Amino acid sequence: MNEPLSKDAVAHIARLARLELGEEELSRFAGQLSAVLEHVEAIQKLDTADVLPTSHPFELVNVLRDDERAACLPREAVLAAAPATEGGRFRVPRILGEAP
Amino acid sequence: MSETEAFAGGALQIAARVRSGELSARAVTEAALEEIAASEPLLHCFNTITAELALAGADAVDAKVLAGEDPGPLAGVPIALKDNLCTKGVPTTCSSRILQGWRPPYDATVVARLSAAGAVSVGKTNLDEFAMGSSTETSATGPTRNPWDPSRVPGGSSGGSAAAVAAGLVPLALGSDTGGSIRQPAALCGVVGLKPTYGLVSRYGLVAFASSLDQIGPFALTLADAAMTLQVIAGHDERDSTSLTHPVADFATELKRGVEGLRVGVVADFLSEASGSCAAAVRQAADALADAGALVREVAIPELLHGLSAYYLIAPAEASSNLARYDGVRYGLRVDGDDVQAMNARTRSAGFGDEVKRRIMLGTYVLSAGYYDAYYAQAQRVRTVILQSFARAYEDCDVLLAPTTPSVAFPIGAKTADPLEMYLSDLFTIPTNLAGHPALSVPFALGEDGLPVGVQVLAPALGEGQMLRAGAALEAVAAPGARGPVRPQLGGPMAGVAK
The missing domain is CATH 3.90.1300.10 (Amidase signature (AS) domain)
Incomplete structure (x- = not known):
């Protein structure tokens, strides 16, 4: 059986998932996620050596269309839902670090 | 009427x-x-x-x-x-x-x-x-x-x-x-x-x-x-x-x-x-x-009884990717932060409830380097077995x-x-x-x-x-009274109480 998730491991996953968790959440999620992983690990014992993975119930084909102009959503209708906009664009906090 | x-x-x-x-x-x-x-x-x-x-x-x-x-x-x-x-x-x-x-x-x-x-x-x-x-x-x-x-x-x-x-x-x-x-x-x-x-x-x-x-x-x-x-x-x-x-x-x-x-x-x-x-x-x-x-x-x-385990690997994996879009930029809640990563994390932590957080983390984990094959890829192979x-x-x-x-x-x-x-x-x-x-x-x-x-x-x-x-x-x-409509009331089952 695999090791239960530690609080540190949960903190690392949370960082990858862009979540900030408090101490209480880290402990609780470590226990709950470990319990789920312990249950689902049963499938690791199944012999699937000759089985190909399925990502989608049916075979996917590319959907193509002629490269013709078509109407899209009006810019102002889309921007109206954004938390902050400026000059017809989404406004976000600083992305890059301070200039040296 | x-x-x-x-x-x-x-x-x-x-x-x-x-x-x-x-x-x-x-x-x-x-x-x-x-x-x-x-x-x-x-x-x-x-x-x-x-x-x-x-x-x-x-x-x-x-x-x-x-x-x-x-x-x-x-x-x-x-x-x-x-x-x-x-x-x-x-x-x-x-x-x-x-x-x-x-x-x-x-x-x-x-x-x-x-x-x-x-x-x-x-x-x-x-x-x-x-x-x-x-x-x-x-x-x-x-x-x-x-x-x-x-x-x-x-x-x-x-x-x-x-x-x-x-x-x-x-x-x-x-x-x-x-x-x-x-x-x-x-x-x-x-x-x-x-x-x-x-x-x-x-x-x-x-x-x-x-x-x-x-x-x-x-x-x-x-x-x-x-x-x-x-x-x-x-x-x-x-x-x-x-x-x-x-x-x-x-x-x-x-x-x-x-x-x-x-x-x-x-x-x-x-x-x-x-x-x-x-x-x-x-x-x-x-x-x-x-x-x-x-x-x-x-x-x-x-084989169908293995579906649950495969699902709770595949669905959270897909969810962790789909819910990445809730980043405080284009719609919905934003909680400000000093830079865009802090804003993303603060927004998502305040905006998502426990179950959504659990599934995002489960999905992130099973897709991450070192665990992908043991969890996600195996779940996809079990999906084939079920089909x-x-x-x-x-x-x-x-x-x-x-x-x-x-x-x-x-x-x-x-x-x-x-x-x-x-x-x-x-x-x-x-x-x-x-x-x-x-x-x-x-x-x-x-x-x-x-x-x-x-x-x-x-x-x-x-x-x-x-x-x-x-x-x-x-x-x-079907048994009479086994389907709605039922008139809801506090304090007990309403079985068979049709309108």
Whole structure:
């Protein structure tokens, strides 16, 4: 059986998932996620050596269309839902670090 | 007019009376809105009630009838929409703080098709946050209560839609089903719930949870109403690249074909995992189908029991990717931070509830370097095994019969502290989603504490016709009082208390 998730491991996953968790959440999620992983690990014992993975119930084909102009959503209708906009664009906090 | 008079005979009857001019869409809509408002303090089926829009929509239907134009096959029928379906200009929250107040700039394809068919949307129903849950308790707006016994859950994730139909607030509702989110609440609320073949109904405008599993479908009190709703929403849509291009069958015709000679397999592996009344209902259903001329036998498909584990790796993996879009930039909540990464993390931590966080983390973990093969890739191989085992079963069977749920509706709060225990509610519904097949829950019997029990009919891809044939035979012999509407009251089961 695999090791239960530690609080540190949960903190690392949370960082990858862009979540900030408090101490209480880290402990609780470590226990709950470990319990789920312990249950689902049963499938690791199944012999699937000759089985190909399925990502989608049916075979996917590319959907193509002629490269013709078509109407899209009006810019102002889309921007109206954004938390902050400026000059017809989404406004976000600083992305890059301070200039040296 | 009382709501009971207006709704008599279900959706098809309402539409027939509105089309003939005998009944106005406005009167039906007003009756539904009144009933919804009265029920809301007890049941909380709705996140948003769109009274003004509904009345305007009803008036437009009445105007068409007056003008002699065709108002559509669902003319004047009130319908409730799960709050993860985009509605232009109307809040679409997924019962999450992160989307509170968001008004989509477009309608989901199913919403547009229902409206074109004359249906009148009355509001957006409560769900487990982002459809992640089996009880509607993970909703940021509070739980929906089961109209049969308000101390119990309605199931989930489409609990608001199921409860609204079960309580007789609306004759029709839409839900979405990723691992059982239509069929499980339908069973726990004593209504019909139908999950169509993956790709039969466009997902355009359905807020994505697990894109290879999600599918929209109807709730109704009768199979005929559910079949008509499916007829309206099914069919190719160029805005969903996974939408099938096959011609759509005529479901009303299929419903009347009977089950003479239909080959039915009872999934033996599920019976031992279900409670007394849920297993007994399947055995009674099998006998009833045999009496009606079907060829019934037991089949062993033990691989299906691995579906739950595969699902709880695949669905969170897809969810962790789909929910990356909630970053505080383009819509919904933003909690400011010094830089964009801090803003992202603070927004997501404040906006998502516990269950959504758990699934995002589970998905992130099983996709991460070093764990991908052991968890995610293995789950995808088990998905293949499940598809192959279904294919073998369908060599000798046209449909399969199984319990929908392991038990009747459980008390509110009973499983919230133990996510794994909650996940086990989906044991019998999940394999269908992994395979992309259709399945149906029919209200069939009364079980423990007088609560409703559903029987599930499964079929291979695009087997909706044979699935409806079997379902109709079960509906014809279902226990009296096993389906809604029920008049909800505090303090005990409402079994059999029909309006």
